[in-house]
Amino acid sequence: MSLPELGRLGFGAAGIGNLYRAMTENAAEATLAASWDTGIRYFDTAPHYGLGLSERRLGAFLTSKPRDEFIISTKVGRILEPVANPSGAKDTQGFEVPADFVRRWDPSEAGIRRSIEDSLVRTGLDAVDIAYLHDPDVYDLQAGINQALPVLEKLRDEGLIKAIGVGANSADALRECVQRADLDVIMLAGRYSLLEQPAAKDLLPLCLERKVQVANCGIYNSGLLARAVVPDDANYNYEPAPAQILARAKALAECCDEFGVELPAAALQFAVNHPAVCTVVVGASNAEQITETARRMVAPIPEELWSALVSRGLLEASVVFA
Template sequence: MHQRKIQNTSVAVTELGFGASVIGNLYRVTPVEDAMAAVDAAWEAGIRYFDTAPHYGLGLSERRLGAALRDRPRDEYVVSSKVGRLLVPNEEPRGVDPEGFVVRDDLRRQWDFSRDGVLRSIEDTLERTGLDRLDVVYLHDPDDHWRQAAEEAMPALAELRDQNVIGAIGAGMNQSAMLARFLRETAADVVMLAGRYTLLDQSAIDDVLPAASELGKSVVAVGVFNSGLLSGDWPVEGMKYDYQDAPPDLLARARAISEVCGTHGTTLPAAAIAFPHTHPSIINVTLGMRTPEQVVRNVELHDQHIPDGLWDDLRTQGLIRSLVPAEPGRGEESRCL
């Protein structure tokens, strides 16, 4: 599978990545056998970028991913994890984690973007995964913690990067505006953009993507199915958009996009995976993969040929926004027509 470098670093990731949140029992139990087999299938398919976080299953995702990769050649794959949520003993457990993961809540998350919190979080992740290093480290959802994240956490990560302890650093969020600030105002190399450059939401055109283009930095796209609405060939009522039931207008728009995809001999989910790659700053699309079957399907979708005429038709029909280069001398900033 083709690899692309995070700009200005030595870290290269495959264009399709394995998102390990679901093997941390996101929403439902994933048997350990399925989790291990999913990682094996991803490896066999050529995927060499794996993303996890302490938040995912209160450490379960990190433990499972580390175990699945333990016997693989370390120099042949890239692992990213995240900092900002320390896992600490839960003094008042109620049985099950309240944040969407089907695991015991003997631990709880504690926000901490301090320098000490970053160092402790990385040390804990290395212990859980059994890895000797992390290739990429993101600040995880620092929406309400800009000052500490920008002034303490990011400098701590930059120091580790400059010491060659970490290969690349950045931030991951479900919004684009603050990610653009991280690119413009901090030492971030890369951002993980969740759901904001998809067939249904191109808001990153206004901030993250111009910043990445101007500064020569990189973007990893996740959440490209917008919580499920773009994951099937034909969207139906009850499908989710950004974790809620999709409103009628977005359902209708997704169906219209699906119809255009059909006229070009492709499908809605294949187009959803391909679309972020139409912007040169986006180097990877990472998808959650719970079972070997999901891995096989996602790889097949990723490998489908998508004719350029599809994007032209979608723009002409007003179903996706148009990218227009900014004035000469002002970088590759884009705006909506």
């Protein structure tokens, strides 16, 4: 089956799974409502996000919407197993939720089918549109390619899923997956952004050749590009930004400011400009953030900005005008 139309801007639902901080049910619902009101119709989630909390919150919101008006993706590879005697401890993988479940890697057919079925129960939906194999390189890339991806191809052939893909932070891992499986889409996290474009050399050209579309996410590089003024304590790859990276981000921000453009707006629009990229997926922790993101996606940006970034050595001309 062909990949459904995702739209230029998609919603990443890790935040509503209490990523880094707790979010109330009302705040999560308001954030999702704001995303819908801006015209977003593609929503991405995963069992990993809040140990199922993201899927439950997203499903509760989407069940009130016409099923043919939205696209939802979730991920497979991590099974959630209930803890026999929960101690009240918190999750240790970045989500502010009780550790009532543990994540277990299972790339087998039984594991993939169970993961999809569990996600349908949590969301309350009768189907998901896209299933990504989630972070196979974190566990066992070859097992993911040899076991999980053929299962996803089988589920697509059966009509249970419209499209299949892989989501990862590694451009090298994604390239190998694209080479060895019949994928519809990949979710590329942080490897094609205004700050850095390692995916531009091999991965994105391969996706064009194989007709694999790219959902680009992590385009703010852990928040480094998320504000018009880059703070000295900004993070990069979930850790304090090294001095060289921080200096580069500040140079990008200064150049954008000279042309009356906010750094996040330039980051958003750059991230979707490559012909292999079909959508940019961005999260939010409140309604105002997603409304602001939608505004930045359509903010006017003069062509001269891209030329200035190239002339200052902050961008390669080949990626700007790909």
